[in-house]
Amino acid sequence: MTVAPVSLPQLVKHEVKDLSLAPMGRQRIEWAGREMPVLRQIRDRFATEKPFAGLRLVACCHVTTETAHLAIALKAGGADAVLIASNPLSTQDDVAASLVVDEGISVFAYKGEDTETYLRHVNIALDHKPNVIIDDGSDVTATLIQQRQDQIADLIGTTEETTTGIVRLRAMLRDGVLTFPAMNVNDAQTKHFFDNRYGTGQSTLDGIIRATNVLLAGKTVVVAGYGWCGKGTAMRARGLGANVIVTEVLPVPAIEAVMDGFRVMPMDEAAALGDLFITVTGNKHVIRGEHFAKMKDGAIVCNSGHFDLEIDLKALKAQSSEVKTVRNFTEEYRLNNGKSVVVLGEGRLVNLAAAEGHPSAVMDMSFANQALACEYLVKNKGQLEPGLYSIPDEVDQEIARLKLAAMGIAIDSLTAEQIEYMNSWTEGT
Numbered sequence: 001m002t003v004a005p006v007s008l009p010q011l012v013k014h015e016v017k018d019l020s021l022a023p024m025g026r027q028r029i030e031w032a033g034r035e036m037p038v039l040r041q042i043r044d045r046f047a048t049e050k051p052f053a054g055l056r057l058v059a060c061c062h063v064t065t066e067t068a069h070l071a072i073a074l075k076a077g078g079a080d081a082v083l084i085a086s087n088p089l090s091t092q093d094d095v096a097a098s099l100v101v102d103e104g105i106s107v108f109a110y111k112g113e114d115t116e117t118y119l120r121h122v123n124i125a126l127d128h129k130p131n132v133i134i135d136d137g138s139d140v141t142a143t144l145i146q147q148r149q150d151q152i153a154d155l156i157g158t159t160e161e162t163t164t165g166i167v168r169l170r171a172m173l174r175d176g177v178l179t180f181p182a183m184n185v186n187d188a189q190t191k192h193f194f195d196n197r198y199g200t201g202q203s204t205l206d207g208i209i210r211a212t213n214v215l216l217a218g219k220t221v222v223v224a225g226y227g228w229c230g231k232g233t234a235m236r237a238r239g240l241g242a243n244v245i246v247t248e249v250l251p252v253p254a255i256e257a258v259m260d261g262f263r264v265m266p267m268d269e270a271a272a273l274g275d276l277f278i279t280v281t282g283n284k285h286v287i288r289g290e291h292f293a294k295m296k297d298g299a300i301v302c303n304s305g306h307f308d309l310e311i312d313l314k315a316l317k318a319q320s321s322e323v324k325t326v327r328n329f330t331e332e333y334r335l336n337n338g339k340s341v342v343v344l345g346e347g348r349l350v351n352l353a354a355a356e357g358h359p360s361a362v363m364d365m366s367f368a369n370q371a372l373a374c375e376y377l378v379k380n381k382g383q384l385e386p387g388l389y390s391i392p393d394e395v396d397q398e399i400a401r402l403k404l405a406a407m408g409i410a411i412d413s414l415t416a417e418q419i420e421y422m423n424s425w426t427e428g429t
């Protein structure tokens with residue numbers, strides 16, 4: 001008897017850690033999907049309408065169970081998609097494997113890739129010659145502008161997920177190099193009100209706790225930056241019983257923090273008081289040499305803002321005699337002054353390095369915005385001037401309406417009398 005050769009499935013191009021992790025990834029992707037009803041409805045419509053048929057798409061996102069649902073929705077809409085990581089430490093290897101094996105989506109990402117590999121993956125993504133780019137931090141967009149001007153003709157537009165990516169896009173616009181339309185997903189209300197605030201608030205503490213298992217009750221926690229992420233992080237740290245200090249550089253958020261009941265002071269003073277430091281500013285070297293020198297022995301320092309620049313690790317290394325890994329994602333620096341400082345997640349986003357990032361319930365709205373932003377670009381192909389575009393308010397309101405409906409929550413509607421009143425100026429007291 002002859003045995004028919006076993007034919008291995010033809011896999012899409014990929015560079016992931018271990019394809020045998022796919023079943024676990026698939027199970028976890030399904031679990032996340034339970035809390036992503038808005039994106040599910042968009043995916044179902046995309047599957048019928050195929051808005052991305054014939055289009056090449058690159059997504060540079062954290063490769064998580066939530067991003068998997070975005071990638072699946074885009075593929076259902078006909079996109080020929082390549083997914084790369086938006087951070088060297090955030091990839092969930094089982095998810096990457098499942099997307100390749102079960103969904104036929106090209107993924108180039110693995111947890112712990114070095115900077116060289118990260119940048120190589122950005123270039124592999126650009127080799128795909130994308131018509132649409134979903135970016136998270138603007139690394140792909142910046143590389144396209146700096147190194148691949150010849151490919152800009154292929155591009156319909158880009159979408160940007162996060163605050164620092166928008167800051168970079170505004171700088172590109174100012175410098176006259178943003179020569180295509182870019183959708184500002186971060187500034188949609190259904191993105192930053194929930195993702196940056198409640199998502200970062202919860203997942204940052206989740207990352208810190210998973211990495212260290214420290215008790216937060218009674219600790220002094222210093223939160224640097226009182227924007228959307230800072231507000232969420234300070235609120236949740238207080239909820240766990242911490243005494244929270246906020247540092248800021250802008251007067252308005254500083255007063256807001258004071259009136260929200262937090263102590264506000266410069267980092268130079270806070271450095272000596274904190275047990276745990278969390279940066280969420282999007283800025284560079286917010287905690288630096290002079291601050292490490294003042295810290296208590298054993299102070300824990302981490303970042304949930306952007307890249308690995310908020311904490312000056314080079315300065316810390318220069319003033320240390322030894323670095324020791326004491327737990328996963330937890331490194332202890334022995335300072336020359338005899339004290340130690342503990343750094344989590346190599347100074348990269350602690351919520352994605354040491355935990356799983358935001359819960360799917362908030363990413364549902366963030367990625368509904370991403371999916372609809374891509375569709376908007378494609379529907380308006382050739383009609384949008386180069387520049388940065390807001391998500392239309394009706395799209396924002398519709399995402400919130402679908403989310404409320406999925407949560408079984410009803411709200412009031414304006415009466416005819418109220419509509420008339422809101423539109424008139426003649427009726428007073």
Ligand SMILES: NC(=O)c1ccc[n+]([C@@H]2O[C@H](COP(=O)([O-])OP(=O)(O)OC[C@H]3O[C@@H](n4cnc5c(N)ncnc54)[C@H](O)[C@@H]3O)[C@@H](O)[C@H]2O)c1
Binds near residue numbers: 200226248249250
């Ligand atoms: N970890 C995550 O999953 C996650 C989620 C969303 C956003 N982010 C990132 O977090 C960062 C903050 O985002 P956001 O939406 O809160 O931005 P934001 O603009 O709302 O707030 C940032 C705040 O930091 C303050 N700041 C700047 N430099 C400072 C300094 N040296 N010291 C103290 N405060 C300083 C600013 O004045 C501002 O109030 C961005 O880099 C963003 O991309 C991360």
Ligand SMILES: Nc1ncnc2c1ncn2[C@@H]1O[C@H](CSCC[C@H]([NH3+])C(=O)O)[C@@H](O)[C@H]1O
Binds near residue numbers: 063065067308363366
């Ligand atoms: N579970 C998650 N899955 C995918 N993206 C996430 C998740 N949690 C947070 N994010 C996104 O991560 C973004 C910040 S990441 C900052 C970007 C930069 N590439 C860096 O890694 O430093 C936020 O705007 C979130 O929308």
